[in-house]
Amino acid sequence: MIIILGLKKRNIWTVGLFLIFTACKSASTDVEYPLFQLLNISTNNIQLSADNIIEGIPLDGSFRLVFSTPIDTSSAKTGITLLHGDKELPLSYNFKSEYTSLTVKSDNNLENNVVYTLRISNDLRSVDQVKFIEKSYSFRTEIGEIKIVSALINNIPLSISDITREVNFDEVQIELIFDNVIDLTTFRSHFRLQPSVGLEFSQSDDSLVIYINNTNTLDYYKSYSILISSQLENPRNFIFAGYNSSFQTGLNPIDKFPRISDDELLTKIQEQTFKYFWDFAHPVSGLARERNSSGELVTIGGSGFGLMALLVGIERNFISLDDGIKRIGKILDFLSTKADRFHGVWPHWLNGSTGKTIPFSSQDNGADLVETAFLAQGLITVREYVKEYISEEHEYVSKIDTLITDIEWNWFTRGNQNVLYWHWSPDYEWGMNMKISGYNEALIVYILAASSKKYGISSNVYHAGWARSGDIRNGRKFYGLQLPLGYDYGGPLFFSHYSFLGLNPTNLSDRYADYWTQNRNHSLINRQYVIENPKQYIGYSKNSWGLTASDTPNGYLAHEPTRDVGTITPSAAISSIPYTPDESLEAIRHFYYKLGDKLWGEYGFYDAFNPTEDWWANTYLAIDQGPIIIMIENYRTGLLWDLFMHAEEIQAALNFLEFSLNN
Numbered sequence: 001m002i003i004i005l006g007l008k009k010r011n012i013w014t015v016g017l018f019l020i021f022t023a024c025k026s027a028s029t030d031v032e033y034p035l036f037q038l039l040n041i042s043t044n045n046i047q048l049s050a051d052n053i054i055e056g057i058p059l060d061g062s063f064r065l066v067f068s069t070p071i072d073t074s075s076a077k078t079g080i081t082l083l084h085g086d087k088e089l090p091l092s093y094n095f096k097s098e099y100t101s102l103t104v105k106s107d108n109n110l111e112n113n114v115v116y117t118l119r120i121s122n123d124l125r126s127v128d129q130v131k132f133i134e135k136s137y138s139f140r141t142e143i144g145e146i147k148i149v150s151a152l153i154n155n156i157p158l159s160i161s162d163i164t165r166e167v168n169f170d171e172v173q174i175e176l177i178f179d180n181v182i183d184l185t186t187f188r189s190h191f192r193l194q195p196s197v198g199l200e201f202s203q204s205d206d207s208l209v210i211y212i213n214n215t216n217t218l219d220y221y222k223s224y225s226i227l228i229s230s231q232l233e234n235p236r237n238f239i240f241a242g243y244n245s246s247f248q249t250g251l252n253p254i255d256k257f258p259r260i261s262d263d264e265l266l267t268k269i270q271e272q273t274f275k276y277f278w279d280f281a282h283p284v285s286g287l288a289r290e291r292n293s294s295g296e297l298v299t300i301g302g303s304g305f306g307l308m309a310l311l312v313g314i315e316r317n318f319i320s321l322d323d324g325i326k327r328i329g330k331i332l333d334f335l336s337t338k339a340d341r342f343h344g345v346w347p348h349w350l351n352g353s354t355g356k357t358i359p360f361s362s363q364d365n366g367a368d369l370v371e372t373a374f375l376a377q378g379l380i381t382v383r384e385y386v387k388e389y390i391s392e393e394h395e396y397v398s399k400i401d402t403l404i405t406d407i408e409w410n411w412f413t414r415g416n417q418n419v420l421y422w423h424w425s426p427d428y429e430w431g432m433n434m435k436i437s438g439y440n441e442a443l444i445v446y447i448l449a450a451s452s453k454k455y456g457i458s459s460n461v462y463h464a465g466w467a468r469s470g471d472i473r474n475g476r477k478f479y480g481l482q483l484p485l486g487y488d489y490g491g492p493l494f495f496s497h498y499s500f501l502g503l504n505p506t507n508l509s510d511r512y513a514d515y516w517t518q519n520r521n522h523s524l525i526n527r528q529y530v531i532e533n534p535k536q537y538i539g540y541s542k543n544s545w546g547l548t549a550s551d552t553p554n555g556y557l558a559h560e561p562t563r564d565v566g567t568i569t570p571s572a573a574i575s576s577i578p579y580t581p582d583e584s585l586e587a588i589r590h591f592y593y594k595l596g597d598k599l600w601g602e603y604g605f606y607d608a609f610n611p612t613e614d615w616w617a618n619t620y621l622a623i624d625q626g627p628i629i630i631m632i633e634n635y636r637t638g639l640l641w642d643l644f645m646h647a648e649e650i651q652a653a654l655n656f657l658e659f660s661l662n663n
Contacts, residue, residue, distance in 0.1 A: 036130040037068040038120065041137055048137040053115060057139045061089075061106025063118060070099040072125040079124025079132065080104055083117045099127070112144030113236060144238035150177040151245065158226070158245045165538055165612075169220045169249035174212040180234050181207040190229040195222070220252035221539060221598075223614040248538065248614065256597040262585060265592060266632050267316065269574070273604035273629045274313045276620055277306040278327075280603065282352030285338070286330035288622040290349065292603065298352040301371035301498075304378030305626025307331065308501060308640050311385050312633045325390070328382055332399045342367035342424060344406040344455070346375060363432050366425035369412050370436065373445040376404055377502045377644065384643040409449035410457050419465030420445060420457070437465060438472040439486030444499035451653035462657050467512055479528040481521040484513035489529060489561035490522035493548040493572040496579070497627045501634075502644030505579075507662045508654075516579070523576035527583055529561040530568075537566035539611035542583075543590035546572025550608040550624055553615040566612040570605040575627035578635040604628065 041048045043063045048054050065080070073095055082089045082104070090107040110116060117138045124132040151158040152175040158164055184203045187210055193199060198215035218224065223246055230242035260268070277288055287298035288306035307328065314324040338355030340347055345367035349358040359365035383400040412420045414430055423432035436442050446466045449457045463469065474483045483490055490496075496519040505515035530545035549558040550569035559565050573580075573587035591599055598616050599605055607617040607624055633639050644650060654661070 035068065036126040036128075036132050038065060038132070038135065039068055040064070040066040041118070043139075048118065048139055050135045050137055054137075054139040056142045057110075057116075059110045059112065059141055061108070061110045063104045064101065065104065065120075066101040067126070068100070069130070070127045071095070071102065072127050072129065073099060075123055075125045076102065079121050081119050081121070082106055083119060084114065089116075110141050112141055112238060115140045144180065144234075144236060146182070146232065146234055146238045146240040147179045148176055148243060149179050151175070151243075153247050158247065160243070160245045163223065164245070164247040166250040167247045169218045169222075169252050172214045172218060174226065176210045176212075178208050178210070180236070180238055182210060182232075182234055183207075184210065186234075187228075187232065190232040192225075192227040192229075194225045194227065195219075197224075217252075218249050220249050221611040221614070223248045248611075251539070251594065253594060255593040256595070257593060257600075259593070262589075265588065266636065269588070269592070269604055270312060270316060270629045270632055271318050272600075272602075273625050274309055274316075274318050276603035276622070276625045277309045277629075278313060278319060280620075281306065281327070285334040285350075285352045285355070286327050287334065287350070287352055288626075289352070290622060292620040296351050296353055297358055298350050299371070299622050300346045300348060300350065300368065301374035302622025302626060303331070304371075304375035305501065305622060305630060307375075307378035307382050309626055309629045311382065311639065311643070312629050315633075315637075315639060321389075325386075325396075328386075328396060332396060332403070335403055336399060341406070342426060343408040343411045345369055345372045345408065345412070345424070347371075363425055363428040364423055365427060367412075367423060369409075369420060369422055370442050370445055372407060373442070373448050374498060374501075376407065376448050377444055377499075379403060380647050380650065381502050381640055381644045384646050388643070388646075405452070405454055407448075407452065408455045409452050410455045412449075413457065413461060413465075417465075418458075418461050420449060420461065435465065437468055439474075439495065440491065441495050441498040442466075444503055447499075447503065447650065447653050447657065450656050451647075451649035453649070459657055470512065472512055478525045479532075481525050481528075482517075483521055483525060484518045486518075486522075487560075487562070490525050492558045492560045493523060493526050493546060493569075493576060494623075494627070496522045497548075497571075497575045497631060498623075501627060501630045502640055503650075504634075504638070504641035504645050506641075508659060509662065510657065510659045519576070520579040523573075523580045524583070526561065526572070527580070529564075535564055535566070537564070537610075537612045539566075539568060539609070541590075543586045544568055544595075545583075545587060546570060546574075546576075548572035548624075550621065551617045551619050552608060553610055553613045565610070567608050567610040567615075569608040569624065570599065571607075571624040571628050574605070575631040577631055581635060 041063065044058050046054065046057060076093050082091055092105045092107060094103045096102060115138060117136050119136045120132055120134065122131045122134045153164060153167055154173055156164055184201060188201050197218055200213050200215055202211045203209065226245050228243035230240055232240040280289060280292065281287065282289055282298050285298060287303040290297050290299040290302060310324050310327060313319045314321050334355060339350055340355055340357045347357040347366060348360040348364060348368040348371045350356065351358055357365055379400045383397055386394050386396045412424065414421050420436045421430060422434040422436050425431060436445055446462045450462060472485055474485055476483060476488065478489055486495065500519060505519050508515040526547055527545040530540045531542050533540040546569050547559045547561065547564060548569045548571065550567065552565055552567045557565065559567055570591050573584050577584035591605055599609060603620045603625060607619045607621050609616045630640050634641050
């Protein structure tokens, strides 16, 4: 209804027609020309907003726009623009889906941490020429990340997953190439080389490359860490993830000590090593402590080595004959009156003051036949020395005879089996259940067991138990060297040392092997494996070899070619000197002159080292120090071999077991 008041009748028709026309026109426009709307605007699945600045937008500069109606493509290039401040950036346009959507992409990558605006002006029209209501969408690109494009040390690539080896210790240059400008002063405050050394920094003209040079010499065979803090920034406040890599220096080949003659060097090694058994012996018992941190704990096998070392000390004038004899007397008295024994057999470890057993393991708290054999080897050698150089009637002779005679070797056949057993416990009896079977360090056990008139074994115990009816043989060649006995590659080198401190392998053979050949080839195979170095350990060479049992970075372990952990033990190469004099002397010179500042200490050479792990022992073990002084003496004079082999019961035992001495 249209109500018109106060109008003349002639005007009513005119006004009515105008209103009706206007209403019809408006209704017609809503149908034919709907609103031109932006339904969606996004980049990399991130929605943009006309109300807020959206943070962290990627740099590819690609945007997807979806409209409610098809676009007039000719208006897009002027109606859709990307601005950096007032500067318009070139764009490419790609229309899709019947022109209701398009992708707009910057012709160039955007810059980090910069605010841009994507503006859609009213220049943009639909295909029906409806203007777009202008809107702007602002966003900030992602914060830039500083990246190291290349990292070199002395032109060798640095790795973040592995340590770079054999870097020159003297001249070091670290070259770091970045993908963004770095402020040198800021970089210096965020760079660390650990352990710390003097450094100087420089930079390329474009500020993308930083050079770090040492100003003083680095330690050799030493691991260093390169650390760059994640707090490092550049002038544009880019973030940095941090950097961590490591390298290890190579050998410093200069001599660490003045050169002396080989003869003087051998004497020096013997004298320094002797101090372990003289100065560091237990004050009550005189026995050898297991290691330089053992306190009350003394070792029976190592004390056998120590007794033989005392004879070297006397003969080399490290101590007087009178002092040496007094120390021997203290040891004999303790063994005779205080030390625990089980069927005449000593335990592995004792308390050096009380003589009571210290368990070696949970069930190993009684007799140890192998350790006892090493002690007996030393006792017999001392007895022969006293008889030869003092008097056959000396009281020590009878004391030693009694100690040796009381060892019940045959009881350890465990009921007359054709094998000897290693352990017996008063609590667990034969719980350890370990047979002494070859080939290992225990040949001396069977020879001593065969030498006993009171508690001797039959020859069949040797052949069936130790030699395993011939299965002890190997016969294969390694590096062209035939190995008569035992494990492939020979096992740890102490196999060729412990039984042969007194037992002379020269010209010694039986039906299974020539023992000189066994020990020499075992040593050479061990050395050649180290030279070949299949695991690429640092510090291995023709002058740096010797795999045996010793301390390692992971505790005391037996190591050999088939169980190589990268640890060299000086005792191994040095104690093989009678078999490999040239090769062992090369190793001795290397250990002393080239590594002596790290390897030489109060009691001679430290136990072991592993340059790959940047590990150097600060320990001494009696069973590693003993063979050094003894086998050097056997190489020089044959003293200990001559004394032990002179014993009547040893000659009788060798004959009984059908050994030959082809002099």
